Amino acid sequence: MIFDLLLAPIAAPINGLSWIGEKILDRASTELDDKENLSKQLLALQLAFDLGDLAEEEFEAQEEALLIAIAELADPES
Secondary structure, three states, rough: HHHHHHHHHHHHHHHHHHHHHHHHHHHHHHHHHHHHHHHHHHHHHHHHHHOOOHHHHHHHHHHHHHHHHHHHHOOOOO
């Protein structure tokens, strides 16, 4: 207990930086997973269109929505 109190001025900033680093890593992993998921959806959509399971109008509408979502992940400020 006393040892923790003596080291608090040194350990607290290090623990804070570690916590911030973990949060950044979690956020980056989530965004990467989202982008990969959207890319897989786009690929599946293209495959369905190529196999004739989707009409061209429906394909274009869904493709546009997926491309917009991917662009928003790449540039969240827009």
